[in-house]
Amino acid sequence: MGVKRPNRRDFLKRGAALAGGVTLGAAEPVIRKATASAQSIEEQSQEVPSQEVQDWSSDELVAYGERSQHVTSVREPVNGRPSPDDFDLVFHIGTPLEEQVGAITPSSLFYFGTTRGSIVPTIDPAKHRLMIHGLVDRELIFTMDELKRFPSVTRLHFIECAGNGSSPRRGRLIESHGMTSCAEWTGVLLSTLLEEAGVQADGTWIVAEGVENVRGASSLPMAKAMDDIIVAYAMNGEPLRPQQGFPLRIVVPGFEGILHVKWLSRIKVVDRFYMTYNDYGHLRQDPDQAALSYQVGPKSVITWPSGGLDLPGAGFYEVRGLAWSGGGVVSRVEVSTDGGENWMDADFRGTPQRMAHTAFSFNWTWDGSEAMLMSRCTDELGQVQPTRAQRKGGLDNSIQPWRVQSNGSVTNGLA
Ligand SMILES: Nc1nc2c(c(=O)[nH]1)N[C@H]1C(S)=C(S)[C@@H](COP(=O)(O)O)O[C@H]1N2
Ligand SMILES: [Mo]
DSSP states (O other), rough: OOOOOOOOHHHHHHHHHHHTTTTTTTTTSSOOOEEEEHHHHHHHHHOOOOOOOOOOHHHHHHHHHHOOOOOOOOOSSSTTTOOTTTTBBOOEEEOOGOOOOOSEEEGGGGOOSSSSSSSOOOOOTTTTEEEEEBBBSSOOOEHHHHTTTTEEEEEEEEEEOOOOOEEEEEESHHHHHEEEEEEEEEEHHHHHHHHOOOOOOOOOEEEEEEETTTTTTTTEHHHHHHTTTTEOOOOOEEOOOGGTTTTEEEEOBBBBBBSSOSSSSEEEEEESSOOOOOTTOOOOOOOHHHHHHHBSSSSSEESSSSSTTTTOOSSEEEEEEEOOOOOEEEEEEEEEEEEEEEEEEOEEEEOTTTTSSSEEEEEEESSSSSSEEEEEEETTTTTOOOOOOTTSSSOOHHHOOOOHHHHHHHTTTOO
């Protein structure tokens, strides 16, 4: 397994030559194109493309804005199940990660999950309350305004549904990895509220519960509750979206999606694991086991190019992807273009944050022959992302291969 630095340095040398406008004789353009003649450049600069002027007559545009009509990336219901269905129940809706730039998922495209199909409640924040009760010295009920008076934290964290996973049948990224997203969350640490209430000695678990028809309740170990769970009221610089739990949810950094209770209204301090509607089928009552198996392992995926896309021809490409781990900060991402024979370090974009998506890129010059692209994440604990064969139980964090065929079409390497 040879570990080489990528061709970044060569690339920078060439880039500098290009930027300086100096060809230095030998330098070749990174992306081959038909050379423009002086004549056609002249013509182009004179032709003003016809432009439609944005219609400002709607107050909504002044008040809130919108994306360009030419930007068309959309979410899709996953697993072929319509959302909403005939009974207005919504299931899981995936995010188009291949079109995402950087680590933060735009709020409109953030994936959506409900445990077993649910309505999305519309909650008046003025009437909403959070109750903390059970094995505490003082049972407390907070209004939203009261919660916002506490010291807050703002942190980047991913959420991922355990329904995510690679398979030969899931040919596109949105099908295998569409149920994870990352946002900047703002709220109060749950530990701050629990300290205010005074947790009693036998309070070893919490049960968090939402207001909607199925409650979305989850049991979580007290150690996690006292560590880094956020009672969040904002996301990406604005109040939570209704689909993401408006006005209040918990964010449980690094733990699987089902535990991030939305439309949060109650937290009960209890003395044991309680099986809830959510935990049904997730029978992990031993605290150590639960904590470990709730935690998402080191994971990464190449988002561009990925299954279903086409490369226009041989030559230079920036390969892009996302890496994350429930174990903390991503410390390294490697990329292979030959199906795992050789691995090379990818570059991070931005500084990796604990339990957050980390964007990476890799400079690749494709020679036009069949290639197999893979990425592999290592986290700060030294945990390395497994191959599909090495993978143990829990949320599937195995390496996803993408096959680039010589005609440029990209398909699932497992198929
Ligand atoms: N109250 C409540 N919270 C819930 C759920 C639910 O059905 N009800 N679904 C969970 C599931 S299965 C997932 S994957 C995450 C998804 O969070 P998101 O919709 O913000 O992406 O929310 C979790 N929180
Ligand atoms: Mo989920």
